[in-house]
Amino acid sequence: MVSFLALLPRALTTFLYAVAALLRFYANTDTIPIQLCPLTILQWSFLAFTLGTTALLANLxxxxxxxxxxxxxxxxxxxxxxxxxxxxxxxxxxxxxFFLLQTRHQLAPSPDTRAALTDFLSFLQEYGE
Structure with a gap:
């Protein structure tokens, strides 16, 4: 429904400009009034053009x-x-x-670090091959 409403001003603009052109260029504007309204064909053409311009501005x-x-x-x-x-x-x-601080802490010379590295080296020597 929303996509239809987005197309409505474009279609309406095109239709109204076509009606304005049809009335303006293909009718005898001096002598043929529309019987329902006292407007001449030229005035109807101008009204259609004005409405088309309004629809164009709404579309814009x-x-x-x-x-x-x-x-x-x-x-x-x-x-x-x-x-x-x-x-x-x-x-x-x-x-x-965090990784840098953890690595610095682990590499700091201390008996615990030395013992952990010794255990790790012995593990690598035993199961590394």
């Missing part, structure tokens, strides 16, 4: 609004992706800092 407003809405959606997606990228980079920096 709808297209402008749709373009702004899609542009705002793209900007929002880009901002969200930038925030996610920054969050991932911050997480990676924290993780790298």
């Amino acid at each position: 407003g709808l297209e402008w609004h749709a373009g702004n809405r899609s542009r705002h959606r793209e900007i929002e997606k880009r901002d969200r992706a930038d925030q996610e990228r920054e969050r991932a980079a911050r997480h990676a920096r924290i993780q790298n800092r």
